[in-house]
Amino acid sequence: MNDMSRLDKTVTNTTKISAKNVNVYYGDTHAIKDVNVEIEDNTVTAFIGPSGCGKSTFLRCLNRMNDTIDICRVTGEILLDGEDIYDKRVDPVQLRAKVGMVFQKPNPFPKSIYDNVAYGPRIHGLARNKADLDEIVEKSLRRGAIWDEVKDRLHAPGTGLSGGQQQRLCIARAVATEPEVLLMDEPCSALDPIATAQVEELIDELRASYSVVIVTHSMQQAARVSQKTAFFHLGNLVEFGNTGQIFTNPEDPRTESYITGRIG
Amino acid sequence: MTDISQSPTPMGGAAGQTKGGSLLTQNARTRKRNAAEMRFRGYGIAAIVVGLIMLLVLVTTIVSRGTGAFQQTFITLDVELLESKLDKKGNRDLDDIKKVTTFGYAPLIKGAMESTVDALGIETGLKSKELAGLLSKDAAAQLRAYVIENPDQIGQTVEFRFLAQSRVDGYLKGRVSRDSIENDKNISAGQLDLVDALVAAGVIEKTFNLDFIIGADASDQRPEAAGIGVSMMGSLFMMLVVLALALPIGVAASIYLEEFAPKNWLTDIIEVNISNLAAVPSIVFGILGLAVFINYMHLPMSAPLVGGLVLTLMTLPTIIISTRAALKAVPPSIRDAALGVGASKMQAVFHHVLPLAAPGILTGTIIGLAQALGETAPLLLIGMVGFIASNAPETIADGLLAPNSAMPAQIYEWAKRADPAFYERAWGGIIILLVFLVTMNTVAVILRRRFERRW
Numbered sequence: 001m002n003d004m005s006r007l008d009k010t011v012t013n014t015t016k017i018s019a020k021n022v023n024v025y026y027g028d029t030h031a032i033k034d035v036n037v038e039i040e041d042n043t044v045t046a047f048i049g050p051s052g053c054g055k056s057t058f059l060r061c062l063n064r065m066n067d068t069i070d071i072c073r074v075t076g077e078i079l080l081d082g083e084d085i086y087d088k089r090v091d092p093v094q095l096r097a098k099v100g101m102v103f104q105k106p107n108p109f110p111k112s113i114y115d116n117v118a119y120g121p122r123i124h125g126l127a128r129n130k131a132d133l134d135e136i137v138e139k140s141l142r143r144g145a146i147w148d149e150v151k152d153r154l155h156a157p158g159t160g161l162s163g164g165q166q167q168r169l170c171i172a173r174a175v176a177t178e179p180e181v182l183l184m185d186e187p188c189s190a191l192d193p194i195a196t197a198q199v200e201e202l203i204d205e206l207r208a209s210y211s212v213v214i215v216t217h218s219m220q221q222a223a224r225v226s227q228k229t230a231f232f233h234l235g236n237l238v239e240f241g242n243t244g245q246i247f248t249n250p251e252d253p254r255t256e257s258y259i260t261g262r263i264g
Numbered sequence: 265m266t267d268i269s270q271s272p273t274p275m276g277g278a279a280g281q282t283k284g285g286s287l288l289t290q291n292a293r294t295r296k297r298n299a300a301e302m303r304f305r306g307y308g309i310a311a312i313v314v315g316l317i318m319l320l321v322l323v324t325t326i327v328s329r330g331t332g333a334f335q336q337t338f339i340t341l342d343v344e345l346l347e348s349k350l351d352k353k354g355n356r357d358l359d360d361i362k363k364v365t366t367f368g369y370a371p372l373i374k375g376a377m378e379s380t381v382d383a384l385g386i387e388t389g390l391k392s393k394e395l396a397g398l399l400s401k402d403a404a405a406q407l408r409a410y411v412i413e414n415p416d417q418i419g420q421t422v423e424f425r426f427l428a429q430s431r432v433d434g435y436l437k438g439r440v441s442r443d444s445i446e447n448d449k450n451i452s453a454g455q456l457d458l459v460d461a462l463v464a465a466g467v468i469e470k471t472f473n474l475d476f477i478i479g480a481d482a483s484d485q486r487p488e489a490a491g492i493g494v495s496m497m498g499s500l501f502m503m504l505v506v507l508a509l510a511l512p513i514g515v516a517a518s519i520y521l522e523e524f525a526p527k528n529w530l531t532d533i534i535e536v537n538i539s540n541l542a543a544v545p546s547i548v549f550g551i552l553g554l555a556v557f558i559n560y561m562h563l564p565m566s567a568p569l570v571g572g573l574v575l576t577l578m579t580l581p582t583i584i585i586s587t588r589a590a591l592k593a594v595p596p597s598i599r600d601a602a603l604g605v606g607a608s609k610m611q612a613v614f615h616h617v618l619p620l621a622a623p624g625i626l627t628g629t630i631i632g633l634a635q636a637l638g639e640t641a642p643l644l645l646i647g648m649v650g651f652i653a654s655n656a657p658e659t660i661a662d663g664l665l666a667p668n669s670a671m672p673a674q675i676y677e678w679a680k681r682a683d684p685a686f687y688e689r690a691w692g693g694i695i696i697l698l699v700f701l702v703t704m705n706t707v708a709v710i711l712r713r714r715f716e717r718r719w
Contacts, residue, residue, distance in 0.1 A: 065600070065603065065604070068599075070527055093606055094606070096604065096606040097605075100605065102604075103597060103600055103604065105597055107600065107601040108601070119602075119607075119615070120606060120607075173605060174605065176605075
């Protein structure tokens with residue numbers, strides 16, 4: 001496919017998130033072991049690895065969603081634009097407005113499509129008036145590549161959409177708060193191939209404005225959408241580099257085993 | 265497993281016979297399993313039938329015994345309001361008119377009865393006192409209240425509907441018979457003959473009795489005048505207190521415990537204790553209320569406010585448990601979604617989780633209220649039972665602080681009085697109470713159906 005041509009590109013951008021010696025513990029379980037990674041701006045970074053390898057856990061560290069889990073403990077440093085997001089002075093709520101998240105299962109609020117997208121801007125006070133808000137909603141839905149499908153029924157419930165539409169609605173909801181980083185936790189695992197293709201196309205477009213981090217089980221997907229790939233195994237970051245290099249010429253034997261289908 | 269080992273089919277058997285035996289005949293194991301399933305269905309149906317029969321017996325008993333209370337026997341009389349008896353000075357001074365007690369009205373009633381009987385041409389050997397004895401002791405009071413209200417009617421002849429005394433009422437309802445009154449000093453066979461004649465003449469009739477539903481309790485001597493209305497107000501005010509306190513406290517406690525509280529041994533202890541509180545006998549809450557609210561805080565005895573506070577304590581665990589269940593039922597993905605767009609924990613709870621849990625919370629609250637409405641035991645201890653002949657409260661403060669009873673307590677009070685006429689009223693009260701409870705539960709079901717959302 002023509003997607004393969006992208007593998008050869010080497011991308012160099014400024015660093016957006018940089019993780020240093022990150023360890024995560026769930027109670028006594030050591031889930032993430034000493035991970036160092038640099039995530040660049042305007043780049044899609046894919047986290048791949050077998051189930052339970054810690055890629056979702058690490059993703060959730062990037063916007064401190066793990067804070068909601070009582071027994072979870074994070075050590076090390078994660079810098080967003082040079083600022084430690086685990087600093088005591090950081091309010092996770094403010095952080096999550098900057099680092100948006102899209103989840104595995106489409107989870108629109110059981111409200112109208114409009115309210116789904118408008119919720120974020122409303123609580124962050126991004127719109128001064130109704131016209132402003134309408135504009136943000138339209139812009140976000142356009143970015144979510146779903147505007148044409150829903151523009152005539154903005155006040156219909158978001159839960160009435162199909163799975164793929166719901167997921168694009170969730171992406172539109174995430175971009176409505178003007179984040180700088182977009183985290184996606186297996187965004188296509190509940191979608192059919194056509195909806196997956198639409199979302200992947202969208203991810204590629206989003207790269208222009210955001211740094212996108214995507215966790216995926218599908219190696220083909222990682223190869224198609226990402227420029228950088230990180231391979232996790234048993235809580236370790238085994239290999240991190242340009243997607244083309246990881247998939248064609250991996251340095252670590254474990255990476256090679258995984259991408260050729262011998263483990264995982 | 266065993267199915268396989270059990271059926272070693274001989275190879276090359278009869279034509280059409282496959283390895284595991286024919287599918288067209290049931291093997292022994294399948295027959296046994298099917299029989300067990302049929303037996304279980306039989307038990308289930310039997311259990312439901314037994315339950316339905318019990319319910320049917322209960323409902324028929326209540327309805328057959330209680331409907332009598334909604335009808336009452338009235339005697340219609342033309343009473344001449346003699347000026348010579350009621351207003352000797354003739355100046356219509358209200359203070360003077362009020363000085364005439366109910367004893368002063370008795371001769372008027374006797375006269376009215378006599379003239380009615382004479383006018384109808386009924387032959388009776390009864391004395392005028394026995395004639396008037398057909399009427400309730402309430403009649404004179406009713407007459408006096410009318411005269412004080414309308415002093416200008418003195419000297420006129422006015423038509424009144426008086427309550428018949430309870431034996432006459434019972435005679436018309438079949439509760440009292442000529443055999444049962446042999447030793448009864450309240451009524452004689454001669455009076456019953458007169459009742460028969462008056463019924464034929466249309467003077468005595470049995471009609472719907474609104475006063476039973478809206479009226480106040482009456483003394484032991486006048487069961488025909490007793491009503492459940494005032495204690496209904498007592499119950500209403502208690503429910504207001506319960507709703508105003510138990511709902512916000514219960515919901516706030518559940519939200520905190522479910523969404524915010526750290527999970528540690530302290531919250532575990534609190535959780536266990538809330539569950540235990542739900543199982544504490546209600547009379548324990550009653551004695552607690554007596555000790556704390558009345559003896560220590562000196563709130564007024566028998567007040568619906570105190571009753572409401574006690575019932576709040578009782579209802580809280582129910583509300584907390586159902587609210588927590590409703591909050592737990594909201595999928596965590598909704599919380600994640602809200603947190604993911606940068607909502608704070610509280611925004612996530614109040615904007616998204618709580619609206620989704622609301623039908624469950626409402627249902628739990630209504631069921632808790634219905635429980636509290638039917639509760640009698642704690643009210644016995646704080647004095648909300650007994651003869652409370654007050655009229656319906658006029659202000660909200662009055663309703664909260666003036667002594668009152670509650671519907672179940674009133675029913676209990678009637679059931680223990682000697683006169684069988686009160687017994688009928690107790691059953692009637694139960695009908696009204698059940699109507700309330702069924703209505704509340706229906707509302708709960710409707711709310712749940714209407715607002716329940718699916719994901």
